[in-house]
Amino acid sequence: MMMEFTTWDILRNLLLAARWTVLLSLVSFVGGSLVGLAILFMRIGKNVWLKRFAQGYIELFQGTPLLMQLFLAFFGLGLVGVDVPAWLAAALALTLWTAAFLAEIWRGCVEAIVRGQWEASSSLAMGYVQQMRYVILPQALKIAVPPTVGFSVQVVKGTALTSIIGFVELSKAGTMVTNATFQPFIVYGFVALIYFALCWPLSKSSQILERKLNVAHRNH
Amino acid sequence: MSLIEITEVRKSFGTNEVLKGINIDVDPGEVIAIIGKSGSGKSTLLRCINGLETIDSGSIAVAGAQLLPDELHLRALRLKIGMIFQSFNLFPHLTAGKNVMLSQMVVKKVPTADAEATARKMLDRVGLAHKFDAYPEELSGGQQQRVAIARALAMQPMALLCDEITSALDPELVNEVLAVVKELAAEGMTLLMVTHEMRFARDVCTRVVFMHQGRVHEIGAPQDVFGDPKTPELKQFLGLQAA
Numbered sequence: 453m454m455m456e457f458t459t460w461d462i463l464r465n466l467l468l469a470a471r472w473t474v475l476l477s478l479v480s481f482v483g484g485s486l487v488g489l490a491i492l493f494m495r496i497g498k499n500v501w502l503k504r505f506a507q508g509y510i511e512l513f514q515g516t517p518l519l520m521q522l523f524l525a526f527f528g529l530g531l532v533g534v535d536v537p538a539w540l541a542a543a544l545a546l547t548l549w550t551a552a553f554l555a556e557i558w559r560g561c562v563e564a565i566v567r568g569q570w571e572a573s574s575s576l577a578m579g580y581v582q583q584m585r586y587v588i589l590p591q592a593l594k595i596a597v598p599p600t601v602g603f604s605v606q607v608v609k610g611t612a613l614t615s616i617i618g619f620v621e622l623s624k625a626g627t628m629v630t631n632a633t634f635q636p637f638i639v640y641g642f643v644a645l646i647y648f649a650l651c652w653p654l655s656k657s658s659q660i661l662e663r664k665l666n667v668a669h670r671n672h
Numbered sequence: 673m674s675l676i677e678i679t680e681v682r683k684s685f686g687t688n689e690v691l692k693g694i695n696i697d698v699d700p701g702e703v704i705a706i707i708g709k710s711g712s713g714k715s716t717l718l719r720c721i722n723g724l725e726t727i728d729s730g731s732i733a734v735a736g737a738q739l740l741p742d743e744l745h746l747r748a749l750r751l752k753i754g755m756i757f758q759s760f761n762l763f764p765h766l767t768a769g770k771n772v773m774l775s776q777m778v779v780k781k782v783p784t785a786d787a788e789a790t791a792r793k794m795l796d797r798v799g800l801a802h803k804f805d806a807y808p809e810e811l812s813g814g815q816q817q818r819v820a821i822a823r824a825l826a827m828q829p830m831a832l833l834c835d836e837i838t839s840a841l842d843p844e845l846v847n848e849v850l851a852v853v854k855e856l857a858a859e860g861m862t863l864l865m866v867t868h869e870m871r872f873a874r875d876v877c878t879r880v881v882f883m884h885q886g887r888v889h890e891i892g893a894p895q896d897v898f899g900d901p902k903t904p905e906l907k908q909f910l911g912l913q914a915a
């Protein structure tokens with residue numbers, strides 16, 4: 453039986469599914485930031501074992517395709533008897549993946565702070581935590597904002613992969629709507645437009661932030 | 673009793689022995705200039721005294737307490753000795769006033785109001801009371817360096833280490849910084865300064881240390897070191913400086 457789909461039907465279904473893309477992006481980004489922060493502190497801290505762990509973590513997640521990480525989270529956990537729904541596997545894998553990249557971006561920002569800042573604060577008798585808290589991180593945070601916002605675009609695009617393990621977000625909805633309407637060009641055209649509408653403001657604001665920070669070097 | 677006792681201090685970077693047994697005792701109120709060729713180990717010596725580098729052997733004692741490389745001892749030492757750097761190293765995200773307040777508040781837990789009062793006093797001392805709310809980037813190099821001095825002074829150190837603190841400055845800004853240092857010297861602050869300002873060393877310092885290849889090659893009163901150099905190396909060095 454053939455049903456007639458109006459353009460509006462198509463768009464409405466896609467927009468409804470896009471909510472899940474947005475939600476998954478937000479969860480992964482926030483979760484990834486928190487985990488990434490923990491990884492960052494292990495990576496730049498003084499404990500050798502934590503450092504190695506963080507380094508291994510980053511290399512592992514940067515050195516394997518996100519798709520494999522999704523498969524492992526979805527099927528792997530299933531193998532050991534943990535039954536994970538697709539949304540959970542998707543959120544978990546994306547969070548861990550985001551954390552690895554953010555930790556590495558932020559490490560670059562912390563290390564971009566010149567040695568003189570460490571030495572000056574040391575010579576004022578500050579301890580490591582105080583130096584971090586009051587001298588290094590405030591400066592690192594500022595330079596971290598543009599690349600972090602820029603990376604959020606990658607997270608949004610990364611959510612598209614979760615369609616493969618069956619999570620119904622924008623891409624998956626696109627496939628489903630196409631199967632029902634046989635209008636792949638229109639459907640995927642809309643899908644692409646919606647992704648663009650999500651990503652473009654992010655990358656644009658990253659650019660603007662970068663330019664702003666280059667003009668005004670201070671933050672208060 | 674000496675305020676700073678440096679005894680047989682050795683320091684290597686890899687196979688490069690940079691300090692080859694340094695002995696200097698500094699009395700309270702002394703102003704010591706350290707001169708010498710590039711690479712002779714002047715900065716390394718200052719950095720060792722402040723614990724920014726760890727020494728391989730020998731000992732450094734400040735006010736009778738040994739310098740030990742653990743965090744607790746280092747921080748205790750750094751409360752007694754301040755350091756001023758060639759590149760100022762002000763915290764760029766904080767105003768001049770906040771730069772001077774920060775370590776008082778987080779290290780010494782001084783209440784904000786008191787820290788601010790001290791900061792204003794110290795900035796006034798270096799002639800920059802009116803720049804309390806200015807950010808480092810809004811200040812000239814000379815002003816930044818004076819804020820750095822105020823910041824170190826706010827911790828009430830017993831001595832200050834100065835590593836070529838005027839070398840990064842335009843010539844016309846050198847004097848305003850040297851004037852501040854001169855005043856500190858007159859007030860009895862103990863100073864160890866690596867400097868290329870020979871006239872300043874001659875006029876203000878109580879003793880001059882000439883370092884050569886990781887050793888104290890000559891040490892003495894300025895009139896002796898400058899007026900009557902004993903070694904060919906010092907003669908050559910002073911000749912180069914004059915030229």
Ligand SMILES: Nc1ncnc2c1ncn2[C@@H]1O[C@H](COP(=O)(O)OP(=O)(O)OP(=O)(O)O)[C@@H](O)[C@H]1O
Nearest residue numbers: 685686688690708709710711712713714715716717
């Ligand atoms: N962190 C380091 N690692 C390796 N070598 C170093 C380090 N710091 C200094 N050195 C070496 O130690 C030697 C002495 O350096 P130092 O900076 O103490 O000289 P200096 O007398 O202050 O010279 P300058 O007048 O150029 O400042 C140099 O050969 C330098 O290359």
Ligand SMILES: [Mg+2]
Nearest residue numbers: 714715716836
């Ligand atoms: Mg030097």
